[in-house]
Amino acid sequence: MSGYTAAFEVWRGDADGGQLEDFEVEVNEGEVVLDIIHRLQATRVPDLAVRWNCKAGKCGSCSAEINGRPRLMCMTRMSVFSREETVTVTPLRAFPVVRDLVTDVSFNYAKAREVPAFVPPPGVAAGDYRMQQIDVERPQEFRKCIECFLCQNTCHVVRDHEENKESFAGPRFLMRIAELDMHPLDAAAGAGVDRRKTAQDEHGLGYCNITKCCTEVCPENIQITDNALIPLKERAADRKYDPLVRLGNKIFRRPE
Amino acid sequence: MATGTEPQPRTDVPGAHGVHDASRATIAARHLRTDRWWLAPAATAAGLLAFVVYSTWRAFANADYYAAPYVSPFYSPCLAENCVPMKGGPNWEIFGSWWGLSPALLILVFPLGFRLTCYYYRKAYYRGFWASPPACAVAEPHRKYTGETRFPLVLQNIHRYFFYAAVPVAGILTYDTVLAFRDETYAWGHMGLGTLVFLVNIALIWAYTFSCHSCRHIVGAGSSTSPSTRCATGCGAGSAGSTPITWRSPGPRWSASRSPTSTCTCWRPAPSTTRGCSRRLDDQMKGAR
Incomplete structure (x- = not known):
C-alpha cells in the first residue's frame, strides 16, 4: 500500500x-x-x-x-x-x-478505591502462598486488563445514564470484584467483607443486563461478561436470591 | 491525571442526559458509527419474533402434534387426559380431565422460562427488542434505566431454577428420540428423516442446556478452588488458614490418582476439616511414602 x-x-x-x-x-x-x-x-x-x-x-x-x-x-x-x-x-x-x-476518567479511579483490596490469608507469610495453577488461571485472565476504560465508556448503564455513575461500578471494577472473589487465598469473608453481596448491594451488579458491549470493545479480549460478570451474578444469586442455597448453608453450617 | 483525583461534581442541565450530558464532548449525533450496527439486532428481533409467533400458534393449536412414532417437542411430555394416545410415549395424565386447553401450555413454561432468563438470550432481546442499548456505543432511547435491580427484571436471578426444570425436560426429549427409532406400527429398527431431525434437535438441546452459565456455576465454577484442590485441602475447606507444606510424589500409585494438570505442591488440610476424600488422600500419601 x-x-x-x-x-x-x-x-x-x-x-x-x-x-x-x-x-x-x-x-x-x-x-x-x-x-x-x-x-x-x-x-x-x-x-x-x-x-x-x-x-x-x-x-x-x-x-x-x-x-x-x-x-x-x-x-x-x-x-x-x-x-x-x-x-x-x-x-x-x-x-x-x-x-x-x-x-476526565477520575470516575474510574473513584470506583477503584471503593473495591476492598485483597485480604491476605491469616497465618500465611506472603512468600508461602501456594495455589494450584488451575485455580489461578481464572482470575489471571482479568489481570490482563490495561485499564483503558473502553468497557466503562461503552457500558450503556453509565454512558446513557449519568445518574447511574453513583451506584454502578462498571464492568472493569465488577470484574475486579469477581477476580478477588475467585482468588483461592482471598480471606475477605473472614474480615467481614462479603464480596458477593456487596457486588449487588453496593457496586450495582444488578444494573448489568448482559449486553456484552464491554467484552466487544476489550482490546485484551478478556471475556468480561462470560467469565466475570455472569459468574459474579450467579454468586450474588447464591447470597441473595436462592433460598435453596441459603437453606443448604444453614444445614451444612457453611459460612454465608 | 493522578489516580487520587475525585470526579467533578455533576451539573444537571435539564434536557441533557447520556452522551449529551453537559460535561461531555458536545456532539449532536446519538452515535457516530458508520457500520451497519442495526443489522444484527434487527435480524435477531425478526428471527425471535417469527419464532414467538409460530410457537404461540403451535402451542395453542392442540392438533397435529403426533404422527407415530414422532411427537412434537412442544407436546412432550403430554400431561393431560386430552392428549393424543402415544404408545410407549411420554403421555402421563397427571392433570386429568379438567385441563381443557392445549397440553403444550403445561410444559412449555419451563423451556420458555429457561430461555427468557438465559444470559445468552438477554443480550439478544435487550438489544433487539428493548434497544437497551440497540448496539454498542449507540445511545439508547430510554430516559431512565434500573436494569435488573427491580421487579420484574430482578426475577432474572431465578434462572438456575429454570435450568433445574430444563434438565428433566431434555431427558424426556431424549426418550422421545429413542422412540423415534420405531416405525409407524411401533416396530423397532426404523430410522427416517424424522429420526435424524430428532437426533439433531436433542444434540442441540443438550449442548444448549449444558452450556448454561448457571450449570457452570452449579457444577463448580461457584467455588474459588477446583474440585481437585478442594479434595486436597479437605473437601471444600477454605485454603486460607490451612498450613502449606510441599511434598513430592514419587510413587506410581499416587501419580495415577492425580490430575495431569496438578503439580506436586499441595495444601495440607487443617486438622479440624479433615473429612472424606482428604482422608483418602492422606492414606494415599502414606502409601506413596
Whole structure:
C-alpha cells in the first residue's frame, strides 16, 4: 500500500463546547490512527490534546472513539478503513471532556478505591502462598486488563445514564470484584467483607443486563461478561436470591 | 491525571442526559458509527419474533402434534387426559380431565422460562427488542434505566431454577428420540428423516442446556478452588488458614490418582476439616511414602 491522503474529522474543544474539525492528512503504509493524530499535531494543530504513552496497546492511554466505536488509537490500523472513508475521531463520550481527545476518567479511579483490596490469608507469610495453577488461571485472565476504560465508556448503564455513575461500578471494577472473589487465598469473608453481596448491594451488579458491549470493545479480549460478570451474578444469586442455597448453608453450617 | 483525583461534581442541565450530558464532548449525533450496527439486532428481533409467533400458534393449536412414532417437542411430555394416545410415549395424565386447553401450555413454561432468563438470550432481546442499548456505543432511547435491580427484571436471578426444570425436560426429549427409532406400527429398527431431525434437535438441546452459565456455576465454577484442590485441602475447606507444606510424589500409585494438570505442591488440610476424600488422600500419601 502506498501513501495516500485521508479525510479526518477530529473533535476539538473543551468543557465549554467544541466541534468536529476536518483535516486532510497523509497516511503511509502500516500506520495506525495514533500516527495520524501525531502527524496532525506535528504539521497542522500543535495544540491538539491527546493522551498516549506506549503506542503498543499496553498502557491504555489512547482510548478514543473512532468512527463511533470505542478503540485504542494505537491499535487501530488505517488499513481497516477504505481510502474514501472519512475517519472520525472523538473523545470518549461517557466521561467529562477536558480538552480535544482528553477526558476526565477520575470516575474510574473513584470506583477503584471503593473495591476492598485483597485480604491476605491469616497465618500465611506472603512468600508461602501456594495455589494450584488451575485455580489461578481464572482470575489471571482479568489481570490482563490495561485499564483503558473502553468497557466503562461503552457500558450503556453509565454512558446513557449519568445518574447511574453513583451506584454502578462498571464492568472493569465488577470484574475486579469477581477476580478477588475467585482468588483461592482471598480471606475477605473472614474480615467481614462479603464480596458477593456487596457486588449487588453496593457496586450495582444488578444494573448489568448482559449486553456484552464491554467484552466487544476489550482490546485484551478478556471475556468480561462470560467469565466475570455472569459468574459474579450467579454468586450474588447464591447470597441473595436462592433460598435453596441459603437453606443448604444453614444445614451444612457453611459460612454465608 | 493522578489516580487520587475525585470526579467533578455533576451539573444537571435539564434536557441533557447520556452522551449529551453537559460535561461531555458536545456532539449532536446519538452515535457516530458508520457500520451497519442495526443489522444484527434487527435480524435477531425478526428471527425471535417469527419464532414467538409460530410457537404461540403451535402451542395453542392442540392438533397435529403426533404422527407415530414422532411427537412434537412442544407436546412432550403430554400431561393431560386430552392428549393424543402415544404408545410407549411420554403421555402421563397427571392433570386429568379438567385441563381443557392445549397440553403444550403445561410444559412449555419451563423451556420458555429457561430461555427468557438465559444470559445468552438477554443480550439478544435487550438489544433487539428493548434497544437497551440497540448496539454498542449507540445511545439508547430510554430516559431512565434500573436494569435488573427491580421487579420484574430482578426475577432474572431465578434462572438456575429454570435450568433445574430444563434438565428433566431434555431427558424426556431424549426418550422421545429413542422412540423415534420405531416405525409407524411401533416396530423397532426404523430410522427416517424424522429420526435424524430428532437426533439433531436433542444434540442441540443438550449442548444448549449444558452450556448454561448457571450449570457452570452449579457444577463448580461457584467455588474459588477446583474440585481437585478442594479434595486436597479437605473437601471444600477454605485454603486460607490451612498450613502449606510441599511434598513430592514419587510413587506410581499416587501419580495415577492425580490430575495431569496438578503439580506436586499441595495444601495440607487443617486438622479440624479433615473429612472424606482428604482422608483418602492422606492414606494415599502414606502409601506413596
